Amino acid sequence: MSKKVIYVAGLGLIGASLALGIKRGHPDYEVIGYNRSDKSRNIALERGIVDRATGDFAEFAPLADVIILAVPIKQTIDFLEQLAELPLKENVIITDAGSTKKAIVDAAERFLQGKAVQFVGSHPMAGSHKSGAVAADVTLFENAYYIFTPSVLTTETTIPELKDLLSGTKARYTEIDAAEHDRVTSQISHFPHLLASSLMEQAGAYANDHEMTNRFAAGGFRDMTRIAESEPGMWTSILMTNKDAVKERIEDFKGRLDRISQLLDTNDENALWEFFEHGRQTRKQMEIHKCGGVESFYDIFVDVPDEEDVILSILELLRGTSLVNIRINEENREDISGILQLSFKNQKDMERAEKIISEKTAYSVSII
Amino acid sequence: MSKKVIYVAGLGLIGASLALGIKRGHPDYEVIGYNRSDKSRNIALERGIVDRATGDFAEFAPLADVIILAVPIKQTIDFLEQLAELPLKENVIITDAGSTKKAIVDAAERFLQGKAVQFVGSHPMAGSHKSGAVAADVTLFENAYYIFTPSVLTTETTIPELKDLLSGTKARYTEIDAAEHDRVTSQISHFPHLLASSLMEQAGAYANDHEMTNRFAAGGFRDMTRIAESEPGMWTSILMTNKDAVKERIEDFKGRLDRISQLLDTNDENALWEFFEHGRQTRKQMEIHKCGGVESFYDIFVDVPDEEDVILSILELLRGTSLVNIRINEENREDISGILQLSFKNQKDMERAEKIISEKTAYSVSII
Known part of the structure; x- marks a missing residue:
């Protein structure tokens, strides 16, 4: 490929780390960046994460062969709408880095269909407790899943070109339908998050009337509520853009809780034992024990x-x-x-x- | 105190570790043990954890100044019933080591009231992935909570005498009403356990129709389901002896899930944000972060x-x-x-x- 211009919009941890991965694989490409705040923009420039940076998203969009939107979900959708009005390069590849995919793929199709652009959704499944360009790490995505979710704007070459572009991240690529991505992540990420925060809310309320609650909380409780300390803004956006799948998991789960109540009411010890044993066996068989799931x-x-x-x-x-x-x-x-x-x-x-x-x-x- | 005879019934991890703690604090006491199977009995004898051992619970009971029942909950209740018929020493102190307390305290009062015995419930809140006398560890209870739950058979001296007896365990003693113990542990242990096993059951079922479920499960999911691999028999007993409190937590939790569904239905982003933020703040303020709860x-x-x-x-x-x-x-x-x-x-x-x-x-x- 000839010298390309890659536009990374959003120089937080994810965007800046992707930029580093791109530079590692393709040191000859020009990587340009957008960030609203000065701070990450200046760090990205100083560290050579990007070659040029702007605080005006529209400014650099027309220069790019590939545009990676690494901003929060809502802003990703806003930017897709803006891109529809900008004089982009013919056949520019646009992708994102959001945690839910259907809302973003739908927005891309809605705003960009009929235009000479390619779009595929992306979810690089990695992250860190750190944030900002200052924490950018070229190894952040090594062995992590990098999930592509195709759209009607994905051509035969869209994903192969991105795989090549991102080869320096050393991520493990996979491909899945956007709605299915959101269903699967509702089960293993979004709904569990709700459970953790709800358990924390419940225990907090209980502690008001039962003062030993906090003192007796042990390792199991600690593990189960750990993710309740995550950043609320991001999780609100994730839930708001994956309502149906999450609500379906909630209803399903309530049915499982009801069944346990019934087993208790009917003293069905055997069925209760089977329930615990089934959970144990299911977990033992999960990939979790093989190469650590996502962490690998x-x-x-x-x-x-x-x-x-x-x-x-x-x-x-x-x-x-x-x-x-x-x-x-x-x-x-x-x-x-x-x-x-x-x-x-x-x-x-x-x-x-x-x-x-x-x-x-x-x-x-x-x-x- | 003069040379005492301490009878530890059940030489699994908990019983054998308590025996070691007693010997550390009182090397002059005679510690005798019961275990149904030869294996832990022989290990306990070989390692000097007990001075004598029997496979017949009734045999040693009349010799004891203190009887510690360190067997599963059901067997604890059976043994309390048996003790009512045995010629025990006058004023013998009887206690247990079960994870739920109300069923055991009730059984003790039902079977032993009117007899010249003392009884207090005990819950030493520690343990290990290991089991059996072979894993006995004199440091197992160091800094762990050792919870006493009084009964009508608890006199002014019952708990002080046990505290002295168990001083070598270096546990942190505390005292709580048995029913309140069960309510508090329903919130921070028993119900969270149900959540973990139910989530595992749900994800297992989902994986049948959504093959990426297992592959995408990440650290958060792993943490939340870790305890689902616990021993099913013990957890069945815990739930069966703490039904009301657990059922009440289930109903309460369903209400919290319903509220989240409503927030999603009404697009109430602010309330959802508040929900996540509240969970985050509650956890940050928990003792979990101060001295690690039980682990201290x-x-x-x-x-x-x-x-x-x-x-x-x-x-x-x-x-x-x-x-x-x-x-x-x-x-x-x-x-x-x-x-x-x-x-x-x-x-x-x-x-x-x-x-x-x-x-x-x-x-x-x-x-x-």
């Missing part, structure tokens, strides 16, 4: 004694490996287990670590 | 770069501290944050670690 890490579990500096002694053995996470799962009788869990970026390092620990320590090691 | 740890958070051996370099600085847990929270745009989280057993070590890391590295450190 490789984990080993080491049964370590509760002794001073035991973690240090193991990490010393593993010096130089691609260790990406580590935790001792909390010990709690009513929760499940955990021991020292070590996550690696690749299988080779995982296997090497298992071998080293097996050989050099007396601790038992397992791979799940 | 002291945490610091270090903002570390994604570089090889960065954890190792920090642990080298912290050599010799009481570090009890460590984790890097997963990076995921749709989850909340986390950075390197280090948990210490006491405030002094936490403060020392914060000072060392601030002084010797360029990473920012915070205490939440």
Whole structure:
């Protein structure tokens, strides 16, 4: 391909990290950026994340061969509407980075159909607790799913060209219908988020009348409510643009809760046991245990004694490996287990670590 | 106190660990044990966890000054009924270790009232992924809540005597009405467990029709369903003995889900934002962030770069501290944050670690 101009609109964590990935794969491309605020724009310029930057979205749009909208969902839709009125390059590829896809794909089709543009929805499934261009990280999407959701404006070459453009991100590409994307994410992300926030709301209210509530909250409760601390604005937008799927999951879930109430009313111990056992088996069989779902890490579990500096002694053995996470799962009788869990970026390092620990320590090691 | 005979009925993880705690605090006491199966009985004898052991519960009961029932809830109730018929020592103290308390306290009062025995319910809130006498650990209850739930058979001296007996466990004692214990644990443990198993059941069913469900499940989903892998038998018993409180939480929760559906129907974005923000603030204010609830740890958070051996370099600085847990929270745009989280057993070590890391590295450190 000839020298291309890539326009990344939105230089927050996602946009700036995508820009870095593009530059890694295609150092000869010109990457230009939009950001409303000065701050991320200046950081992006200083760090060389973009070659030029503007605070006026319309200004750079006509220059681009590819436009990546990495702004909040509502603004993405606004920008799609604006793009319909701008003198874009013929056959420009437009995509986004939003967490819900149907509303965005619909907007693209509504505003852009009939024009000489290509559009495909994108959901790069990664992120960080950090935000802004200052946190931009070329490795952010490594091994993460990068999901394409085609539209009527997607041609045979749209996705292959984007895959090439984004090759430096080292993401794992996949393709799914936008509505199906939203259904699947309603089940494994949006609705669970509602559950976590609702449980937190409920426990907060309960604590007003039952003062020991907060004191007795243990590891299980902590894990289940962790995501309730997420940024409310983003989650509001996600829910507002995925109403039907989420409402359907709510109704389905209420039916499951009702069934448990009935089992309790009828003292149906066997069915209750089956319910718990079924949940256990379902989770054990999930990909979650294979390569960590989206994170795609490789984990080993080491049964370590509760002794001073035991973690240090193991990490010393593993010096130089691609260790990406580590935790001792909390010990709690009513929760499940955990021991020292070590996550690696690749299988080779995982296997090497298992071998080293097996050989050099007396601790038992397992791979799940 | 003179040389006492302590009878621990049930030499699983909890019973055997309590026995070790008793021996640590009172090496002169005789600790005798019951276990149905040979295996844990023989391990307990070999490791010196108990001085004598039986496979016949009734055999040792008349010898004891204190009887601790560390068996499943149903068997605890059966044993209380049996104890009513046995020639026990006058004023013997009887307690248990079950996860629900009202059913057990009621059974004790029903079977034992009018007899010369003392009874108080106990819930030592700790545990492990391991099980059996083989996993017995004298430190299992250190800093964990050990909850007493009084009955009409609890005298002024019952709890003080048990506190003395169990001083070697180094648990944190607290006292609460049995029904209130069950209400509080319904909110922070039993009902959340149902939520996790129901979510797993729901996602499993959804995956049958939506094949990407398992593949896209990320860190948030993983955290929320972790406890769904717990042992089904124990959880069935817990729910069957805490029906009313759990059913009440189910009904309350359905109302909260309905309200979210309504907010979606009416496009009430502000109220939805408030809902998420409220959950976030409630969790931030929970004791969970102070001393970790039940775990009672002291945490610091270090903002570390994604570089090889960065954890190792920090642990080298912290050599010799009481570090009890460590984790890097997963990076995921749709989850909340986390950075390197280090948990210490006491405030002094936490403060020392914060000072060392601030002084010797360029990473920012915070205490939440």
